Amino acid sequence: MVRVRSLTDPSPRFATVVYLFVGGTWLLASDAVVHAVAPTQTAATVLQTAKGWLFVGVSAAVIYALGRRRERRLERSNERLRDTAQQLQVLGRVFRHNVRNDMTVIKGYAELVREHVKDEADADRLRTVAATADDLIATSERLCVVNELDVGTDETVDVAALVRRECERLRETTPGITVETFLPDRAEVRGDDALRRAIRTAVECLLEQGSPTGGRRVSITVEVAGDEVVVAVTDDGPGIPENELEPVRCGEETALVHAAGVRIWLLKWLCNVYGGRVTFADGPTSGTVVSLRLPAVGGSHRRAGV
Template sequence: MKLESDLVFDRSPRKLAAAYLCLGSLFVVAADLAVGAAVGSLSTWTPARVVDGWALVGASSLVLYGATTYQRRRAVSARSELETSNQQLQVLSRVFRHNVRNDLNVIQGYTDLLADRVEDERSQECLETIRETTDDVVEISEKLRVIEDASPAPPSGRVDLADAVREAAAEVDRADVALTVDAPAEAWVRADESIEYPIREVFENAVTHNDESTRRVDARVTERGSTVCLAVSDNGPGIPDDERAVLRAEEETPLSHASSIGLWLVKWMCETQGGTVGFETNDDGTTVRLRFESVDDPAGTASTAEARQRASRGSGTARADTVADGSGERPVDNG
């Protein structure tokens, strides 16, 4: 399938310049004749004037030919580089997801085997560090799979955001977490079942990256105009300013980069669903807001249960940094 941009770049610069030369030459003659007719005398029309006009059109054609040739070469080169980069990323992703994952499974197996045979405390601590590190890398692999499998096409389905929030909250609801969820019975948004991935990531982040003795997580679903907003607040420390700057710039550098792929998962997955992500912070804790397009309650939609099954292997470590609600949003109408 050809894109519109492909058709533009496929046009020959020589043909464009020739067409411009022909049309421009005709325009010079027609314009001189029109001026002569307007003043009531054709004596102003002379071959020398026409030749001067044709010379100007010819010079312009050469400039057009040179500019379009240069832009065409740049476009072809950029497209070739993009295709090469995409191919390299696909290979690296496949190697990381399969080859590295298999090697990590071997490491995990030997770690468990050694744990049963090692008795001294220091060795046990080392094995636990190995186990935690391999688990983290496996988790990153799963998140890469989620991002790679996400469809770039705009969402065409509808999902009950309130139901997805309650399911994600239930997975982090435990004794050491003070969890509250303020959501209407239903809150339908334009999205597909993969919307549950960023929601799960935000809840997991609020719990995992919180060192308080009592970890507090407050979730609220509200509607403002044609937008449904999920605000998840916690009493954790938040993400550093430099990491938030990376998300705003959408580019990582050797001196400025995100410490977790979870941040990118939340951002990219929400944007794929046509939503937005907001990060803020204050002295009371952190909040992340996910906003999606509100839609009417449909007669039938895809259940988030499918998303829960697909997301059962993906856990969240995103660092979300935002301020407590106070946006004047009103609860969604249940009817």
């Protein structure tokens, strides 16, 4: 099956090797035939010209056939991409409006009914309903972020400034958390303010593991490493389980290998949109180091601790 496909849909390397082999064999064999059958030099010249044009014509036909085949495949791929983009837009709208609004209604009714329930077991069940609705609302909001990204942006943004702003928000919204930062004066990358979402998601990926966030310590470091700006986020928690990271590392989810949530996928997508990547490593003592590696924009970067 693989051999048949190689002949009908060859890779550029395979096609080049075959062309060199066939072309070289043709030149040697046809030259031998011309010298054997041509009675005069004039006839040999005519035959050489004819076989040269024949080779050019056959080569042009083969190149056209291969190019047209690739063109049709590209057209089909573009159609599938357009369908996929349309499906994502529809799903984004459903999550943004239908799911979020319906879950808000469910949560509101659950809390309203809980106020009139005297049985504690029933009250706990209603709390679970409300908490589950909150989780689904949060998930829909995270997924909606992907549809709002400007993939073709030519803007640049100071990652150090984004980290400072995100840390201020984190300290205000998460009581009991200690945030340490080690930042340069500036560290510019291609992107926009949506990169704050990537930084926030990296922190959330760590904080959702283990015990509640009260008393947790988070460290965020920004540094320039060659042609990359690296945003490294780590905490003192138990770290992200390997079964959560494996689907993202291998690039797909299966019935046996899948992540429990969407935060890690969202983090990967956010980095990919801006030409970067995300890596995960064990922390120096505990936890996981989540590193956002983004293409750097030229400029000076002086390290400072905050």
